C-alpha cells in the first residue's frame with residue numbers, strides 16, 4: 001500500500017465528484033469480413049457501414065421488411081478496420097479508466113463466429129500494454145497489478161489459472177459485491193508474465209468445433225485486472241491512501257441456432273446453457289434500458305450476477321457487438337443489433353474507488369470523533385441562552401396564572417355545588433313537613449299572595465316580614481323567591497343565595513340563577529303552587545350561573561338557619577328591585593338570620 005498527499009486527495013475528490021455521474025454504456029459495433037469459408041460458400045453481405053456511427057442493411061429483396069434498415073451507435077467498424085482501431089477509437093478511453101481508480105468493463109457480444117474472441121484478445125492486450133505504458137510514465141506512483149481469470153461453462157465457474165477444474169462458488173461480499181470464492185489472483189510482474197497467463201487461459205478455456213466455428217468458445221470468459229496505485233512520496237506514512245479499481249475483459253460465448261449449429265450431445269447441452277444465460281443477459285439489459293424501477297433479474301444467471309456492477313452499477317462499460325456479414329446469419333445479426341440498441345440506453349454510475357489504509361482510516365475516524373466531541377462540549381451561544389431563559393420565564397408565569405384560574409374556578413364550582421345541595425335539602429324538608437302536618441297554606445298566604453302585597457311588606461320592614469309556612473320544623477322558610485327584575489309578572493325568577501357573606505337586603509346580593517327560569521306565578525298563585533313548581537323545576541336543574549352583581553335591582557338576602565341546617569337558602573321573591581315579600585323563614589332561628597332581619 002502506498003500513501004497519498006493532500007493535493008492528491010483533493011484531486012481524487014474532484015475526480016470522484018466528476019466521475020460519480022451517470023453515463024450511458026458505450027456501444028460499438030464491429031462487422032467482420034466474410035470468412036474464407038463463407039466466400040467459398042458464395043455468401044453475400046447485405047450490411048454496410050455508411051459512416052463511423054451508422055450501419056445499414058441493403059437488401060432490395062427484403063424491402064418490405066418491418067425491421068429498421070439503419071442502426072446508429074457510438075461507433076461502428078467495418079470489416080477492414082483493425083482491432084487496434086476498435087481499441088483506440090472505441091474501447092480505450094473506457095478501459096483505461098481503471099488507472100484512475102474507476103472500474104471498467106469491456107464486453108464482446110455476438111453470435112457464434114462473429115469475431116468476439118478475435119476482438120477481445122486484441123483489446124485485452126492493447127489495454128494491458130497501455131496500462132504498462134502508463135505505469136512507466138508515472139513513476140511517482142507505485143502500482144500493483146493483479147490478474148485473475150474464470151470461465152462460466154454450463155453454468156458452473158472454473159478458475160482458468162488453476163489446474164483444478166472443480167467448480168468455484170459465488171459469494172456476496174458486503175463491500176466488493178459478488179465475488180468468486182478462492183479464485184487465484186496473480187500479481188503481474190511484467191508484459192511477459194501477462195502473455196504467459198493469457199496463454200494458460202487460452203489453453204484452459206473450453207473450445208469446441210461447431211459448424212460455424214472450428215474453435216468455438218463454449219464458455220463465457222472473464223479476465224480481470226485489478227490495479228492499485230499510491231503516491232510513492234507518502235508510502236508508509238500514516239495518511240496513506242490507495243486507488244483501487246478493476247477492468248474486466250468479457251468474451252461471451254456466442255449465441256447459436258440449434259438448427260444451424262446441428263449440435264448434438266455435449267455441444268447441444270453447451271449451446272442450451274449459452275443461449276439461456278445470454279437470454280438472461282438480454283432481459284437484464286432490456287429492463288435496465290427501460291429504466292424500470294422494478295426487480296432486475298441479475299441472480300438468474302452466474303454471468304449477470306458477476307457482471308452486475310458493469311451493467312448498472314459502479315463501472316464504466318463498453319460493449320462491442322460483433323456481426324457476421326453473411327446473409328445466412330441475417331436474423332442473428334438483427335438480434336445482436338437489437339441487443340445493442342437496448343444496451344446503449346443503459347446507464348452506469350462510476351466513481352473513483354479510494355481505499356484508505358488501516359492507519360489512515362483510524363486517524364480519519366479519530367478526527368471525526370474529536371470534532372463531534374468538541375461540538376458537544378462547546379457552549380451554546382449567549383444570545384440563544386438568553387432567548388431560552390426569557391421564554392422559560394414567560395412560560396412559568398403563564399403556568400402560574402393558569403393554576404390560579406383553576407383554583408378559583410374550583411372554588412366557585414364547590415360553592416355552587418353546596419348551594420344546590422342546600423336548596424334541594426330545603427325543598428325536600430318543606431315537602432316532608434307539609435305532608436306531616438297536613439296544613440293548607442292557602443289561607444295563610446292570602447295576605448301576601450299578590451306581588452303588590454309582598455312588595456309593600458318588604459318596603460315597610462326593610463327586608464320584609466317573613467311568611468311563616470310553619471312554626472315548627474318547616475325549612476322552606478330558609479329560602480326566598482326572588483324575581484329577576486322589572487315589574488312584568490311574566491318575567492322569570494332567579495334563585496338567590498342567602499348564605500352570601502355580603503348578603504344584605506339592599507339588593508346587592510349576588511344572584512344564582514338555576515336554568516333560564518325558576519318559577520313563574522302571578523299574584524293569584526298560591527305559594528303552595530309556586531313551591532310545587534320549584535320542586536318540578538329543581539328536577540331539571542342543568543346549569544348554575546353565579547353573578548357578582550345585578551344592576552338596577554335590589555336583592556334581598558337572608559341567611560337563615562334552623563339549628564340543623566345552618567346556612568340553608570332562603571327563597572324569596574323580589575320585585576322591581578325591592579323586597580317582594582314572600583320571604584319564608586323558620587321561626588326558630590329567625591334571630592340568627594343575617595341581614596336586616598337579624599336585627
Ligand SMILES: Nc1ncnc2c1ncn2[C@@H]1O[C@H](COP(=O)(O)OP(=O)(O)OP(=O)(O)O)[C@@H](O)[C@H]1O
Nearest residue numbers: 032111112113114115116117118213216217253254
Ligand atoms: N474482424 C475480423 N477480421 C478478420 N477475421 C476475423 C475477424 N473477426 C473474426 N475473424 C475470424 O473469424 C473466425 C471466428 O472468430 P471468433 O472465434 O473470434 O468468433 P467468436 O465470435 O468468438 O465465435 P464463438 O462464439 O463461436 O467463440 C476466426 O477465425 C477469426 O480469426
